[in-house]
Amino acid sequence: MSDVQAPESTPAPGGGADIRPRAERLLTDILGLMGFPARLDFKDASDGSLSVALHFQGESPPGVEPGKRSQVVDSLQFLLNKMLHRPGNERRFLLVGVGTHPEPRSERLKREQAAAQAAAAQAAAQAPAPQPSAPAPAPAPRQAKPARGQSAAAPQQARTPAAPARPGEADERTMEVAEDPALREIARKLAEKSASLGRFYALVTLKQDDRARVLKAVEGVPGVKVSCEGEGRNRRVVFTPEKPAPLPKRSMLPEDDDEDDLEG
Known part of the structure; x- marks a missing residue:
């Protein structure tokens, strides 16, 4: 149906020998129907999942770039895992990348957590020292009650102009x-x-x-x-x-x- 090719590789323990042939056939059919043939490179990820790198033989699908995540790749990965895993069967997650093997989710979460902690520490180090609090203002003097028959002019309160609304997506x-x-x-x-x-x-x-x-x-x-x-x-x-x-x-x-x- 398509020119998709997958190299032979040694099955990994824990279900890899079961889903690898099925994943190869499904990817072959899906990519062939999409009109974007690719060479498939399977690899056992460090977290126990099965990783596959797509090397397109011609142009890549719109919005797809090597080494980057996209909605097309995420949708393809979601669809493959839905088709590979059925109720009651052993599950082994399949990762899909373009041009290279994707980073396992556990390693990506650790890297993002470490980066967030480093950014928080840097922001805390660059934060200015707290300034001493200013003394509380003295209470305003109590205005005398106007005499009968006299009109008291109400003080005009200054109104702070409202902040401009944040611009949204263009129509x-x-x-x-x-x-x-x-x-x-x-x-x-x-x-x-x-x-x-x-x-x-x-x-x-x-x-x-x-x-x-x-x-x-x-x-x-x-x-x-x-x-x-x-x-x-x-x-x-x-x-x-x-x-x-x-x-x-x-x-x-x-x-x-x-x-x-x-x-x-």
């Missing part, structure tokens, strides 16, 4: 961008599919200009609402149908799978 609907015919056709087809099937879809790893093009392209498509949600690298275009339809039971994930156990 893609107000941006002026050039039309991309190919992106327009894909976006409208996805919007029509969301409306007809009642499914929720999301487009991730798009640049701000492309998100604006998608919003303009789907204007006028009935039965679906399209908007941008999230901030930074997690900002995405969301397709929300007016009449959502429930997923069939056969496509739902097992209830006893713990997503926290499958984080890389």
